[in-house]
Amino acid sequence: MTQIKTGISILALAMLATACSPPAANDGSEVASNPPPSREGLAPGLYDAEEVSWNVELVHAERTPEAFAPDNAMWAPAVEMALMQAMQNGEEVERPPSPISFANTDLAFSGDRVIMGNWHGFNVFETQDDSSVEHVLSVVCPGGQGDVSVHGNLVFRSVEDNRGRLDCGSGGVEGESSAERFRGVQIFDISDMNNVRQVAAVQTCRGSHTHTVVPDLNDPSVIYIYNSGTSSVRPSSELEMCSGGEPEQNPDTALYSIDVIRVPLATPEDAAIVNRPRIFADHETGEIAGLWRGGQLEEEAQETSVTNQCHDINVYPEMGLAAGACSGNGILLDISDPANPARISEMSDPNMAYWHAAIFNNDANKILFTDEWGGGLGARCRAEDPETWGANIIADITENGLEGRAIFKIPNTQSAVENCVAHNGSLVPVPGRDIIVQGWYSGGISVIDFTDSNNPFEIAFFDRGPLDSEQLFLGGNWAAYWHNGLVYAPEIVRGLDIFRLLPSEYISENELAAANLIRFDEANTQTQMRFEWPDEPVVALAYVDQLTRSGAMTDAMADTVRSAVNAGSAGDDLLSSLSAAAEGAEGADASRFRALMEWFG
Amino acid sequence: MQIKLVRSRAIGLGMLAATALSVSVGQPAFAQQAPIVQPGAPGENSRALTREQSLELGQSSYIEADARFMQHMIVHHGQAVDMGALVEGRSRNEGVRLMAERIALTQESEIAMMRTWLTRRGESTEMQGHHGHHMNHQMDPNVPIMPGMLSPVQMDALAASSGAEFDYLYLTGMILHHQGAIDMVNELLSQPGAGEDPELSEFLSAVVADQSTEILRMQNMLARQG
Incomplete structure (x- = not known):
């Protein structure tokens, strides 16, 4: 376990090797202490890799559908070895598809459907009563990374690959500029599974790495999409509105902004960019690249760095807020007017290489940011990797804006053939606690309690061995999301893993049962909904x-409180003791006492 | 004490496990029942595909310029690693040391990834006309091997410096070096058909995103240095 307060030098970190431990169980429950197993040296394999799990159970592993799983993909080590041998012997060989061409990516949930994005398109599954899924649809449209969102029968999908085509074809496009190229946000209508239609294709200057659905709470007839493009700017000869460069030379540069797309739900074919807000501008001078050049070079902003794009933006519409993980900074946005997001606060930290994702806790008084050091392609959880890089950082939202607290990374015990870094996740809706479940690529999935921003700790994990023992093949859990009582975790190569959390000394039957009460008919992982x-x-x-x-x-x-809960009411004596206890308690415990009183109230 | 618990496999997956080996070498275990649909351009009809047609659409290619780019970038990245190795004993600035360590680790691992990309495609990992040392004798030491790199003279100056002077030379040199990498990406993408291999496309995006972030961060450090 590695969690360390930020702002300390690496040298000091080495001396602080004794990491914090989770609070000891003291509830007298019957769940026995169960020490975490080692994640080191797990045996490799495609479908037969060694697996370890702690306080979580893999209940179903759905393989990547056949139409998306070539037998000769490069990630099949046996095929790879034979091929390399043949090439070394000078034989002419047919090259198998690039492994990333069929990589599974993000998820979206709609009714009993789970939609899994893929570089090659997307797949739709239907959940079954036995916690398995049935595959019901494959949609082919090559071009990554293929992150998906859903609203009703509309599926939104991100395309950034240079080879993306407007007609979902392959073979790329001719020339530097082409009207056939597509890089942006696609909108599909899947109401007729046998005739899925592309209803709109919103072209953007830097493609679409990922995107976020933003409902307009005042207008149910539209939704907005915040688009994050991270690639180089397309030439204006291909897309007229686009031009690159730094703002001093080109005030219209497509850098230093995000795209806001408005989707009228009755006529989604009219979806279009309505704003490219300068959310990084300096509030006083209006300077476009304000997050690093304007007025912040003085002492206290000593680590202020820079930003010309966002990676993920998590929105929390009921709070009117969004959290942006924007390359050099974590930022907080006011989205009460969803078409015009405005920056409230920003932060940076020397440990963060590339601000990648952000998740609010339910009360929206803190944000967990992730650092995708190395972009997910590399092995960054090896013993020699710094334990504060490629990790999560917790930030409190204070009167002074965002303030960084502790850093958490899974133990650096992954091998050199396992791509690993902090990646996508969601909250587990346990009342009274802040808990996240998260994918770490080949580092598996991890469940972390971050109720105390200064002391996050792991309470469950699952880890699988690498695809091969000799070479790094891109794989692992892209993400892990809690949805309606289960954890769904897309696996880049192997398919869709489905988990159930188990009670342990760190989480009780009651807490899991309470989490299971939270149900959403439709869920997009970057659009947070308040748990009540x-x-x-x-x-x-x-x-x-x-x-x-x-x-x-x-x-x-x-014992007294449990009896009162079962009876459904509490006497005045109990209520006044709870009140006194709330007065005497601190932090999360004070809130829990108050929540109990409200429950009886 | 740590106890190793090894899960064998989820219940119900025994059958799949038994067929796993054969699948990985080419025998589909079962036929996909769900429809496979390729939509058309916006407003157009979709068409039904077979599994084979779907897989065929996933084939991507690369052009010679892509392979050459990777070969060049390996050499280019190699200098960033060399520059990082000079930090120890020369810089006293914690920010510079951290930045250099991160850049060196990152570029080292990207070099491994680029080598793998080339090897898996049967391409040489060597840059044409560049075989390590034996080309140096015919080169002007004031001219870098390629644009966006430091010349041998500049590398010598960096190695001979220390303290604030080293920090200045390192930061200005690395900014130039990173900008060189971004220029190489833009030059590649201006060629028809380049950058369409999805792995390469992802790598190009990562280079642009990471290195532009780092450039701005280093410019900020320079501004503070005055």
């Missing part, structure tokens, strides 16, 4: 478990 737990007994019992675990509530008091 119903007044079920398990919710109150979850708080009791947390308070006894931390030691803030005695076993005797816990």
Whole structure:
């Protein structure tokens, strides 16, 4: 476990080798202590790699559908070896497809459907009662990275690859400029599974690496898409609105902005860019590249760095906020007017190479940012890699804006043939705690409690061996998302992993049952929705478990509260003791006492 | 104490596991039932595909310029690693040291990735006309091997400096060096048919994103240095 306060030099870090430990269990529950297994040296394999898990169970592994799984893909080590041998012997060989051509990427959820993006298109699965899924549709449209979102029957998809074509064909496009090239956000209508139609293709200057669906809470007839392009700027000969360069030379540069696309839901074919806001501009001078050049070069901004694009933007419409992970900075945006996002605060940190993703906690008073050092293609969780790089950083949202707290990275015990870095995840809706489940590529999935911003700790994980023992083949869990009681984790090569969290000394049956009460009919992983737990007994019992675990509530008091919860009401004596206890408690425990009182109220 | 728990496999996957080996060498275990659809351009109809047609559409190619770009970039990245190796004992600036360590580690691992890309395609990992040392004798030491690199004279000056002078030479040199990499990407992409291999396309985006971030960060450090 590695979690270290930021702002300390690497040298000091070495001396601080004794990392913090999770709080000891103290709830007298029957779940026995279960030390984490080693993730080191797991045996390789495509479908038979060694697996370890801790406090989580793999309930189903759905293989990548056949139409997206060539037998001779380069990630099949046996094929690879034979091919290399043949090439060395000077034989003419037919080259198998590039492994990334069929890589699975992000997920979106709609009704009982799970939509999994892929460099080659996307696949749709239907969830079954036994926690498995049935594959129901493959849509082919080559061009990565293929992140998906959904709204009703509309599927949105990001394309950044240079070979992307407007007609979903292959073979690339001719010339530097071509009207046939497509790089941007595609919109498909999947209401007729046998005749999926592309209804719009919104071209953007830097392609679409990923995007975010933003509902307009005041107007249900439209949604907005925030698009993040990270590639080089297309020439104006191909797309007239585009030109590159630094703002001093070209005030219209396509750098230093994001794209806001408006989608009228009745006529999605009219989707179009309506704004390219300068969210990095200096508030006082208006300078476009404001995050690094304007007024911030003085002492306290000593690590201020720079930014000309966002990678992921997580929006939280009910809070009117968005968190942007924007290459050199983490930023906080006001999106109360969704067509005109405006920056509220920004932060930087010397440990962060490339701000990649951001997730609010449910109360929106903190953000977990991730650093995708190396872009996900490389092995960055080896023993020799710094344990503060390619990690998560927790930031509190304070009166002074964003303030960095602790850093968390899974142990650096992955091998040199496993691509690994912090990647995408979502909250696990346990009341009274901030918990995230997250994919780390070939580092597997990890569940972290970050209720205390200064002391995040791991409570569950799953890890699988590499694809091959000799060479690095791109693989692993692109992401892990909690949805309606299960964790869905796309695996780049192998398919879709489905997990169930298990009760342990770090999470109780009641807490998991309370999390299972949160249900969403439609969910996009970058569009956060507020969890509001119903007044079920398990919710109150979850708080009791947390308070006894931390030691803030005695076993005797816990027994009294449990009886009152089961009876459905509390006497005045109990309510006043809870009130007194809330007064005497701090932080999360104080909130839990208050939540209990409200539950009885 | 750590106890190693090894999961064998999820219940119900036994059958799939048994066929795993054969699948990886070319025997589909079962036929896909779900429709495979290729949409047309916006407004056009879609068409149904077979599995083979789908897989065929995933074939991508590369052109000679792509392979040459990778060969050149390996040499280019190699100098960034060499520059990083000079930091120890010369710089006293923690920010510069961190930046240099990160750049060296990153570029080292990208070199490995580029070599793999070339090897898997049966291409040489060597830049044409550049076989390490034996081309140096015919070169002007004031001229770098390629644009966007430091010349041998500049590398010598960097090696001979220390303290604030080293930091200045390192930062200005690395900014030039990174800008050279971005220029190489833009030059490649201006050629018809280049950069269409998806792995390469992803790498090109990563180079542009990471290195432009680092350039601006280093410019910021220089501005603070005054």
